[in-house]
Amino acid sequence: MEEVLTNPKAGFYINRDVFGAGGDFITSPEVSQMFGEMVGVWTMCLWEQMGQPEKVNLVELGPGRGTLMADLLRGTSKFEKFKKSLHIHMVECSPTLQKLQYSTLRCADEHNTGNNNDEGTISMLTGATVSWHATLEQVPSGTPTIIIGHEFYDALPVHQFQKASLGWCEKMVDVADDSSFRFVLSPQPTPATLLYLRKRCKWASQEEIAKLDHIEVCPKAMELTHSIAKRITSDGGGALIIDYGLNGIVSDSLQAIRKHKFVDILDNPGSADLSAYVDFASIKHSAEEASENVTVHGPITQSQFLGSLGINFRVEALLQNCTDEQAELLKTGYWRLVGDGEAPFWEGPDEETPIGMGTRYLAMAIVNKNHGVPIPFQ
Ligand SMILES: C[S@@+](CC[C@H](N)C(=O)[O-])C[C@H]1O[C@@H](n2cnc3c(N)ncnc32)[C@H](O)[C@@H]1O
Numbered sequence: 001m002e003e004v005l006t007n008p009k010a011g012f013y014i015n016r017d018v019f020g021a022g023g024d025f026i027t028s029p030e031v032s033q034m035f036g037e038m039v040g041v042w043t044m045c046l047w048e049q050m051g052q053p054e055k056v057n058l059v060e061l062g063p064g065r066g067t068l069m070a071d072l073l074r075g076t077s078k079f080e081k082f083k084k085s086l087h088i089h090m091v092e093c094s095p096t097l098q099k100l101q102y103s104t105l106r107c108a109d110e111h112n113t114g115n116n117n118d119e120g121t122i123s124m125l126t127g128a129t130v131s132w133h134a135t136l137e138q139v140p141s142g143t144p145t146i147i148i149g150h151e152f153y154d155a156l157p158v159h160q161f162q163k164a165s166l167g168w169c170e171k172m173v174d175v176a177d178d179s180s181f182r183f184v185l186s187p188q189p190t191p192a193t194l195l196y197l198r199k200r201c202k203w204a205s206q207e208e209i210a211k212l213d214h215i216e217v218c219p220k221a222m223e224l225t226h227s228i229a230k231r232i233t234s235d236g237g238g239a240l241i242i243d244y245g246l247n248g249i250v251s252d253s254l255q256a257i258r259k260h261k262f263v264d265i266l267d268n269p270g271s272a273d274l275s276a277y278v279d280f281a282s283i284k285h286s287a288e289e290a291s292e293n294v295t296v297h298g299p300i301t302q303s304q305f306l307g308s309l310g311i312n313f314r315v316e317a318l319l320q321n322c323t324d325e326q327a328e329l330l331k332t333g334y335w336r337l338v339g340d341g342e343a344p345f346w347e348g349p350d351e352e353t354p355i356g357m358g359t360r361y362l363a364m365a366i367v368n369k370n371h372g373v374p375i376p377f378q
Pocket residue numbers: 005006013027028029030061062063064065091092093094097134150151152155156
């Protein structure tokens with residue numbers, strides 16, 4: 001999964017823009033500017049709770065086109081003290097997306113993504129300094145830090161386990177006689193079964209496990225959460241994670257999407273997005289295991305998160321001053337962000353109306369315990 005998504009030559013994310021109508025899928029920041037603006041409200045509120053530090057590293061994990069960060073910066077640009085405190089760090093593995101982010105943030109000097117360069121470059125949106133890194137570890141430490149991860153965890157590779165007559169075995173990829181790929185079950189428990197499955201099951205009840213024939217475990221999510229918790233402990237600050245997932249063990253969710261349609265996971269690897277549901281309970285346990293000095297809040301639904309931060313007021317304000325066409329886009333975007341994934345949420349006959357993201361997506365915060373409970377997780 002990691003290879004398929006991030007291989008430097010043929011990885012899905014590496015060579016192209018995969019977002020939007022002409023790409024493979026759409027994400028909340030691309031649906032409406034209001035998403036990034038609400039994340040901006042959250043970020044500023046946490047910065048207040050942190051005591052308004054003069055310097056803050058604002059880190060985004062997997063920023064895609066850079067839309068969320070641009071909307072966050074525009075939305076908060078009137079707050080001078082906050083604006084001046086920011087140093088932006090984009091954690092991105094794709095050179096193509098780095099360039100796109102660079103132009104979305106209207107960075108100053110040409111073709112310099114400031115890769116791992118502490119000085120970085122300047123975003124003409126607000127005057128903040130911006131640097132790019134391949135991993136969170138490369139972001140300089142020693143400064144209070146706020147980390148945003150939207151649809152980043154779902155791209156991290158999972159192991160899949162299946163209950164068999166011999167006990168839990170691992171699902172593996174094999175090459176068939178005709179050279180195509182196929183799934184097979186390991187003949188006996190693999191090291192991953194002994195290490196990762198055991199670790200994950202320790203955090204679950206017997207009843208929860210007994211109901212399942214398949215279990216997915218994402219060790220990279222556990223490792224990343226450890227790094228986040230350690231960073232927040234040493235430097236102060238917090239993290240916001242928004243993604244689709246469950247507050248418990250995930251069973252069998254790995255999926256492939258190409259051009260907005262589900263396709264076979266093993267078909268033409270690198271040509272379709274692979275993603276898996278995020279196990280928020282595992283993130284909570286990993287953070288608490290890594291440090292006693294962080295607290296974990298949520299998950300709550302995206303709809304609760306955006307609603308409590310005031311998206312209703314924002315959409316009304318925007319609707320006061322726009323064309324009919326813009327109003328239509330704003331309303332569709334709003335309902336798509338907060339609507340229920342199950343029920344139809346928009347009047348009208350359009351069969352292609354996409355389902356809502358309001359309950360399928362969850363929000364969780366990890367913060368340094370000195371800062372109290374972050375808004376809106378009270
Ligand atoms: C599903 S997209 C989400 C993009 C954006 N956050 C949004 O919501 O529109 C995943 C992003 O994470 C990046 N990414 C995926 N795996 C990564 C990894 N291992 N290291 C760094 N970036 C990664 C991708 O290139 C892409 O920018």
